[in-house]
Each structure stands twice: as structure tokens, then as C-alpha cells.
Amino acid sequence: MTPLAEAPMQRERATTIYEKSKTGRRAAVLPDAGVPETPIEDLIPANLLRSDPPNLPEVAEPEIVRHYNRLSRRNFDLDSGFYPLGSCTMKHNPRLNERVAALPGHARLHPAQDPRRAQGALELMYLLQQSLSEICGLPGVSLQPSAGSHGELAGLLLTRAYHADRGETRSKVLAPDTAHGTNPASVTMAGYEVVKVATNERGGVDMDDLRAKIAAEGPDQIASLMLTNPNTLGLFDENIEEIAALIHEAGGTLYYDGANLNAIMGRTRPGDMGFDIVHLNLHKSFSQPHGGGGPGAGPIAVSSRIEPFLPRPQVVRKDAENGHGPSFDLDFDRPRSIGRLRGFQGNFGVFVRSYAYILSLGADGLTEASETAVLNANYLKARLAEGRAGERLPIAFDRHCMHEFVLSGRPMKNELGLATLDLAKRLLDFGFHPPTVYFPLLVDEALMVEPTETETKESLDAFADAIEEILAEAESDPEAAKNAPYSTPVRRLDEVRATRKPVVRQSFDAPAAAAATGEADFNDATSPSGGSDA
Template identity: 45%
Template sequence: MAFTQGVSTLQDLGPFVSRHIGPDEQETAAMSEVVGVSGLDELIARAVPAALHADLPQLPGARTEQDAQATLALLAAQNNPCRAMIGLGYHGTITPPVIRRNVVENPGWYTAYTPYQPEISQGRLEALINFQTMVADLTGLPVAGSSLLDEGTAVAEAIMLARRISRKGEVVLIDADILPQTLAVVQTRLRAMGMTAVVADGDLVTALQTHEAFAVVVQAPGTSGRMPAVEELRTLAEKAHDNAATVIAAVDPLALTISAAPGDWGADIAVGSMQRFGVPLFYGGPHAGFIAVRQGLERNLPGRLVGLSVDADGTPAYRLALQTREQHIRREKATSNICTAQVLLAVVAAMYAVYHGPQGLTRIATSVHTGARRVAAALEAAGYTLAHRSFFDTLLVTAPGRAEVIRLAARESGIHLRVDGPDRVGISIGEDATEADLAAVCRAFGAELGEQEAGDLNGQERTSSFLTHPVFNTYHSETELMRYLRTLADRDFALDRGMIPLGSCTVKLNSAAEMEPISYPGFANLHPFAPAEDAEGYRTLLSSLEDWLAEITGYDRVSVQPNAGSQGELAGLLAIRAWHRSRGEEQRTVCLLPSSAHGTNAASAAMAGMKVVVIKSTEEGTIDLADLRAKVDKHRDTLAAIMVTYPSTAGVYEETITELCELVHEAGGQVYVDGANLNALAGIAKPGRFGGDVSHLNLHKTFCIPHGGGGPGVGPVAVRAHLAPFLPNHPLAAEAGPASGVGPISAAPWGSAGILPISWAYIAMLGGPGLRRATAHAVLAANYVAARLREAYPILFTGPGGLVAHECILDLRPLTKQYGVSVDDVAKRLIDYGFHAPTMSFPVSGTLMVEPTESESLAELDRFCAAMLSIRAEMDRIAAGEWPADDNPLCNAPHPISRLVAEEWTHPYSRATAVYPAGQHLGPIEGMGTDKYWPPVARIDNAYGDRNLICSCPPPEAFED
């Protein structure tokens, strides 16, 4: 099979292909020669087992960038956003242009990776600690995480946290006024874990007397808009605590600027969504969920937590705290399966608070509340009855037999309202609602807007202060905020600075042509529960994207609802469990996992109610088939599935994958192929055709959605036909999934729909041949790096002929033993050379996993290889005794500018060697220097930060010399 399809040049594949793929034809030939192959065809033929080769995906012909954008503009124009007053947890907001342009549309923010290397992530870490401080202040609880995926899953995560600290009973009491999508997400999760959600018939205090619950969830304000009184909430908290139950409050952050904080009335955990803090509606996502907890629960928090520590010079510095909670370490015992956060959206929300400050946020909230009170007075004057007279922004109005007529009248005026049965209409006022909008809402009811106000906050007026830190009281002009955002971005290393060669993470080009359409108003401003006739453009885009992904992977159906890879894993495993139940095999709960599996695999299996059984790996990094056969035989009657990453986490195409699938299928199990490494398969092999029953796909890896500094991500789930009836569905959108589905995985029907135009554009501009070519180049780049470095660094695992897949693992363990140089030393020294480090110590401790991707030019690949070879030469200088083992450029790396300008320099190597190693100061033009990335801090002491946990904005004095 000719993998380049007989096409002689990249340009023949379409104009975008040569923009996306780094090396040109001559460079490709030179790289192939180094690898020892005649070209891409021979490379793929030799590296990928012949049994896996598939026909070219049948996709539309490659579009130009202009054509793709024009088509997306037409699709966006087919959506009718109207003014969104539907509510249900999604609200009209205004993204300040200074934030949209300098964060959402700035590659310095959206192309950064997760801040696992904190020395080169200080900018976004500061932005995230601003987010945590904002959440903690608003909720009145001392510790907040750095974002969750959405409000529905945040409530579910809070319940699991409560379960971990309680172990009492199997019942969760739920407020009857909870958001419907949140209730459905919680029910999906609890069913899998063997727990029960009980919706209180009356008030929650009464329900506590009849149910032994380990947690209580209250929505304040509720779906109906009702604002419970503080005394009512305080009584609930006291009764729940008397019963040893945890109180979880799902809250509206804008309402909290003028209403009582959950921490003030006794809540243990507060969760919600920061969408209305400047984050577009995006047809449901991505949005930053949040969680805050009382003192003592911080070590049980799901997701990520940013904390303050110090670097090697004693300078305060940020880093991710308490990472031992995470999946890759604790696996099935982790606090959550979440691997992706919503960092980019959390940054937007935090900067919205920084820009407006506490006074500005209070003005916005007061304006929203006043608008709702004016509409309430007008409707009451016209004879309508309100379900509640205590509210923040939402009214539920009784209009016997007229609900649909009123909705249609409002739509004619450009406003979306919510219908709750034939007799009730919901109205939610957002920040973007104008005087004309309020008047139009009243006219739809046959009423006249006036200045009179009705309703109140039910005595919930806020008395405690919030956002008192200087960061929220300084940057209120556009000039100041622009400069603050630039300052933070300059502290970070993102893809706009250089290659990010992280194995298993696929940080490649996120082209401007792919990114721009997400800002089109038709995509950005549509409410997820808008009528289907007003979302035709989105429906067309979603349908074609799902079809393309099915064709590329060889599966029959795809759901894009999961809004992270971890959620796609959960959706796929729940589908497998549901399929077994449908066949009367409820007992099939064992999930086999290779020892090298991603940590999210184990955590997701546990969340799906499965028992994890580990399969050994051989010394070559492949799955031990003998151990697999033994485990399959042992668990034959209870085997549900195996989760296997392909190509393997070892970075090779395992020859035995088809045999593995046959073994599991013969025993009655299903095969889950983790899609983390799909960038080595797309266009060449199809998991759904070589034995997979289900896969999740990381659109933030293979399909070019940017990592955003740690999120957003999208993790669609793809299945064979027999599992299709068990895909996710949604209670508020029948079209989102089958009626027989497992329930919603995410709060929104189509998850993070707002960023799906990125992947649509990527596939549309590449086409089938271009997609195959991109994958072949990814494999070529990894083999080129392996070939150039193998004499200096042993390549831990290889396939037939010494080839790897799209990533290679450099084994530093012999060098650590010989020279005393750790994998951390090499990772930090790479910062001095102007690189983000590869993945450290995964899947094998003491190694670096390198994934160069297809987007990097030969010059950048050579620059990386030169840096790694130079570091190897530095090890030799340590071995020769030129530099002491405890005072050398590697163990002291990275070197911030503060060290360069210090009066004293006591090290046995020069300042130039420290900060401009191996001639890195030389630019492309003789006699001219080159730009250098300067890490803002030296190596950070993680243990110190965990012992002295500080997770909110420190006072400015902390940064004084």
C-alpha cells in the first residue's frame, strides 16, 4: 500500500498540509536517510504491523483555509443565538475584548501545556491561583481547586469527595430544585458506583429525618430561581452535620457577590460554574467548573490545586500542589479520573474578576438582580403569578395554557425563554440583557416594563468582604490589564516559543485558521438548550464531525458529549457495562489493565464500578501474553473488558494486538482501545477494524484542539454498532443520544461544542490523504529523534527493526547510575536551552518520553537533538571531575536571570555556560544574538509547598527580597 497515495509533493495534498507539517520534501528525504528508510512508505510499512493497515479514510477532499473558514462562517450564520434568557446554569455574559484578544485568541495562553514543569509555567499558575482565590472568597470556604469540567460533573465530584470522607450509607439527598442536567449526571455516576440519589419530596431538613444520607446537595438559587433564606440553609447544615452528612452547595458565583456565602451558613463544599464570568455560552462549553471546601478536605479535592512554594534561591514560586492525589500515582484509588482541567476558561473567569474588581462585579450582579425585579413587577402588575418572590436573576412565571405562545413571541423579538410545561415560563436575566431586551420580554407576556421592582434576596444580602487582594483592585483599565496579561504570558513557555516534545500528549500546531471560527457569534453565543431550529449550523457541524471521526477510527457511532479524555473513558466503560447487563451478565465487572496503562484508565474503571486487574509487561515494554492468558482464564466468567493503549505507552506498535483482542473476545469481554496515541494511527489504521469495540479520542491531541495551559479538552467516545444503544444521552436534548443510553456524562448535551469547529477545520483542511501524511510524518519525526540520540541515550523500547511509533522513550537510568544526574536534572537543564521537557518518568520511572509531532520543522528537531547531545556532554564533564556532582549546570538548572545579574558567582562553570549553553546565544545571522526564554524562578521545592500549603493569592510582601 502506498501511504502517500502516489502524491509527489506536500502541495499536491492541499495548501494546508504543507502549513501543518513541518518538514518539506527535501527535509523528509534527509530525515528518512538518517532513520534508514527510503521514505514514508517504507517507514510505515515496516513500523506498523501489516494486519493493521487500513484503507484511506473516505473523507471530503481537502479544503483551503479560506474555504474551511467560509463554510464555518455559513454554519455559524445558520445558528440563531438570540438573547439567551433560558437559564438552567447558562447565562448571557460579556467577554471584555481585552480578555478575548489577549487570552482566548493569544497562542501564548492557548498553546501552553499543563503546568507540570512549574518553572516555565509561572504565568498561568498565577492566573490559576487568582481563580482559586476568587472562588474561595466568593464561597467563603478556605480552599478552592483550579477548575473542574462543568457544574454537573463538579456536583458529582463533590459527592464522591463526601463519600470518601464518610463511608456512611449509600444515599445522597438531592434538592428538588437542582438543575435537571446536574441531577442526570449525578444519577449516571451514582448508578455505576452502586449508590442512590434521592430527590427530596419536601424540604431537605424533613428528608434527613427519613433517609440516612452521607451527603446533601442544595441548589441556591434553584432551577426555579428560588433563593432560600439564610436561616433555612443554616438549619439544613446543622441538621445534616448532626447526621454526619456533608453539605454540598451548588451556587451561582455572580449571585454570591450580593448574597450570603455558603461558608457563612455552614456548607462543607461549594461547586458551580464560572461561565457567567466572561466565558461565552459556546453551546454548552467549554466552561470552568469550580469547587471549594472547608478546612481539612483539601487533600481529598478532585482535580488540580495550585499552591505556593519556594525555589532553590528562596524565591516564592507557584506549582501544582498535592499531586500524589492524581491518577498517574494513585490509579484506581485516585481522588478523581480527571486529567484535563479547564485552565484557559478558568483564566478568562479569573481575569474577568481582576478586570472588574469586587465593586464592578457587585455592580453587574445588582444590575442583573434589578432587571429581574423590574420584570417581576411588570408581570405581577399584568396579573401573572410568580412561583417565588425571592430570587436573584431567574423568574418562574405561571401563564396557564400560554407558555409556548409567550416563548414564540419572545423569540420573534430575538429572545430565548424557557418553557416549563404548558403553563410556566422561565426567565433568566444575564449581564448582556439591555433595557430593550427587558421591555421585549414584558411585551411577550402582554405587560409593560416600568421602574417598579418586586421580589428580594430573601434576607440573603452578603455581609462578608471578598476579593480584597491587590490583584483584584489594581488592573481595572484596559492598559493595565493588557500589560498584566503580557507579563504573565512572558513568564510561560508555550508552543509559540518552541517545541513541546511531551510524549503521549501530542502538542502540535493549533493553526490560526482552525482557532478563529470559535469566536464567530453564531458559535460563541448560543445557549445549549436553545430550540433545535435555532441550532441548525451546530447540528450540521456535529453530525459531520461525528461521521468523520467514525470513518477515521473504523467505528460505527461517535458521541462528542464527553468533555475530556477521562470522561470519554468513563462513557466507554459504562457502555460496556450496560451491554453486559442487557445480555444478563451483570457479574462481568473485571477490567484488565496493562501495568503501563495511563492512570486515568484505572481511575475510570473504578468510577464505572469495575474491579481493576493488572496485566504484567515484558522487559520489551509489551503486554505479557502469558500473563494475559492466565488472567483471562482466571476471570473468564467475570471479565468485562480490557483497556489497552495502541500504540502502546512504550511507544511501539505491538505485533500482538490482534491476538490480544481475540483472547478477550473469546472470553466474552470487550476491548477498549485508549485513543491517547491515535496520532500514530489516524489515516493508517483503524482501531474499530483491528479488534476494538470502543475508544475515546483526544481531540486536544490528535485533532488539534489546543491544550490551553491544561484544558480544555474533548474526549469523544467511538463504538461498534452493538454498543451504540448505550452511548451517552441527555434529558434536555433527545437528539444528543439514544433513549437507551447510559445517561449524560457531561452537563451539556454536546459537551464542549464551542471548540469542535477546531477539529472540524483540521480534518476538513487535511482530507484523508493529508491526515495519513501527517501521521506518517509524526512517526518519522519520532524515529529521527531516536536515531540521532540512541548512541547518547538508550532507547528503552523499540519495535521490529528498531523502529518506534510516534514517540520514543530515552532511558536515563544507566546515566543516572553512572553520573548521578537525575531525570529531573535533564528536564530542568532543557529549560536553559529553550525547551519544554519531554514527559518525565512515564511510563517508566527515570525516563523521558519524547513526542516531537509532525508540525515541527527539521531545524527545530535538530535544535532539540543538539540540546540533548550537549547535555550528555555536560554529564561527561561531571564524570571527568571538571564539575562537582553537587555543583554543576544540570543539578543547578534552571538558571533564572536573577542568578546571572547577582554580584557573586561561586559556581565552577561560567555564567555564559549556565544561561547560554553550547552557543545557544548565537542567532541565525552572524554577529546577532537570538531571543532567549528566561525562566522566572529557579528549581522549585515541591515538598516544601506541600508541607506549607498555601493555595490562594499570597500578600505582596511574600515576594519581597
């Protein structure tokens, strides 16, 4: 085993908060009720009451803090290192955005507050809508969807409503074989059937196949085409105008999966390409932290023909009257709306962060962000075209990429016996988060690399050097990578067991000895920082 990054994370035996529980310990001190201590049974009939309290841990505050701080050190995170996870846009999360989201006027604003007493929040939402509308080149925006996949479902329900309004029933949604998994899953939930469209030799939509599929299904059955552009190969589809024309001719809507918007801000706009419905991932292009898998938000922008069907309520601006400034309101009176997709007004805290981001960067900054994202991706692609990587990890479609690119690990697997998974696991030892692996499905042993604009050239170089080193190592010692990682809190895990006989919660049947062993194991921690920074 050659140079391992020093283990930055705890390698103690995992002990849950429940296993640290001891009867009689507690953290919370509650206020006195200050009202008569009527027995609960006198207020709620006994048959509706719980007999045993839930088994929550009994732990004092210092131990809770220590437990979760130690757990946190068993995570790799963007703030600690390069995270080139394709399709996920792991860009820097500015702390300013956290600060402004936490202002009491935002954080402690009740969602059912009368709109007249939530004018700042509604104005912020309105301004964010306007900004996203301009970035997308589409007039209507709803901030309601909670995530990209939620936006997709919204878009498909909008398509259904639009067609129903015209007296049409359509059953098929086209999607390229390179599409994100959420696309076909959303299609099914929206009651459509997905029809796959092939990819051409340039990595774009195969136009002949598209025409053939439209003809085979019947143009009047085509509800929509869902497309990511640049697509999941990181390539801009040069035929987009013709694609739009074909879909519109058939009477379908063109849906834009905005997961890859980070490539094109200020350079081109989905609305100008002919898209009718766009979802944006505020947790990708607009810097909302990913939080270990959420929260995010998936606002949608739509063309004027789709606008009447947007979810309700909509945030609207009312012109000044009686010498007052303009005011903002929630508009529920939208008779053609598809209705609600969730409670209240959406993930407002995410809107605050993303609006702060847009204000910080401004028009120039957003454009520069996209340009630098594309520059960084192409530079890293060029670096990985050199040396061993160029030989063993060829680019899947060899042309300039946008913000990400896809490599194939097939030669590496054939020639060195190293699967893409092995390379990914070995990268962990070098202190890098691996790229997205095994996606898109079209590319054998795929690695999808998205560096983002917030990485330095030095980070990109270090990553390319690490890949080179791992490939060199594999030439002499293929086992090193196959058994990686070595330096992480745990090594490769038995996923088969976790799925054959899933254990998805703590059992309280076992003897309570766990707490004691957990304490003892603390001393085995190998982290150099030990606990000094807890």
C-alpha cells in the same frame, strides 16, 4: 554554567492581581438598570443575602491587561518552542480554527436553542461524528465526553450497560502496566477492579500473562481490556488480533485509549483491530489548543453492539422531506442509553476547531500527518542513539517506534549522577520543554519523547544537539544540571512545602503592603523586552 538561552520571560517577583488592588479602582462600567432601583432587601429576604461582597481585586483595565500579559511571559508555550511532551501530542494549533470557533453563529449560540434554529451546529456535529467514525472504523460516535478520561469513564459505563443488558455481571478490567494513570482511575470510578497485565520483552502485552490473568479471574469476570495502541512506549502491539480474540472469547469489551491515535490515522483503524470502544482526544490528534491544561474533548466511537447504549442526546440526521434538505436533531429517545455524562451537547467549541482541522487536512493530509509524526519520532530516536545520548540514554525497547519513544536515564544516573529530572530541568535553560518524565512507570528514569509532525527537522536536530551538550557538560560539571534551571522566571521550587502546608489561595489577613512592594519590584524585571510589547 554554559550557554543559557537568553531569559525570555519576566523574572520580577510574583505579585498577584489582588496585591495590585486599590480601593476605588475599577474597570467595568455597567449599563444603567433602566428599571426602578428597588432596594435588594425588598426583593430577596435579608437572611438569604450576603453581608460582605467577595474580595475581588479593584484594578483598572490597563493594569489588568498588563498584569496578565506579564504573567503570560512567565509561561513557556508551544508557539514559542519545541514541546516534545510524550503522550500529549503537542502539535501546532492552527489559528484558522480559533477564528471559525469565534464566529457569533458558533460562539453566541445558546445550548438550549431549539434544534430547528441550530441546524448548522447540529450538522457540524453530525459531520464530525461521521469523520471520526471513518477514522476509527467504528459506526457509532458520541461527542459528549469532555476529555479522554471522561471518555474512558463513558466506555466503562457502556461496558457495564452492555453486560447488564445480557444479564451478566462482571467485575474486572484488565490494563497493561504501561497504561496511562487515567485508565485505572476510571476503572475504579466505574465500579470495577483493575487487574494489571505485564509487558513482554518487545514492549507489548505479555500474552502468557494475559491468558493467565483471564484464567485466574475467570473469563466471565472480565469486563474489558483497556489498551493504548501504539502503547505508551510508542510501540504498536503486533499481537493485537490475538488479544482481541482472547478478550472477545471471554465476553469482554476491548477499549482503545486514543491518546496515541496521532500515529495511525489513515494507516490502520481501531475498529479494524477489533476494538469495541475508542476515545479520541480532540486536543491531541485534532489540534485543539491545550490551553495550559484544557479545554479538550474526548469523543467516543463504538461498535454496533455498543451503539444502543451511547450517551444521550445523540445528534441524528433526518432525511429530506417536502422538498427541504436533510435536517438534524437531538435524539433523546434512547431507552438503553447510559444517560448523560455532562450538561448540554458537549464541548462544541472544540468540535468546531477539530472539524476545521479535519477539513483543512482532508483524507490525505491526516494520513500524511501521522506518517510525518512517525518519521519525526524515528528520526529523533536515531539522532539520540548517536553519541553520548546513545550511551547514557538508551532506548527502552529498541525497535522502530511509532509517534513517540521512551528512553531510560538509568545509565546517565549511574554514570554521571544525573537524574532524569535534572536533564529535564537543564533542558529548560536551552529553551526546550522537556519530554514527559518518569512515565511509563515500567521504564527506570523514563523520558518519553513525542516530537509530532509539525516540527521541522531543524528543531529535532537542535533538541538532539542540546541533549548531547548537556551530557557533555555533566561529564565535567555534574552540578550544572543538578542545580538547573537558571534562566527561568523561578528556579526549582519547594514542592514539599507546598504539599505539607498547602497555601492554595491568597490570604487577605496580611498587611496590604504587598501592592507597594510589587510595584517596586517591577523595576527589577530583567526581561530584555521590558514592557515595550505590553
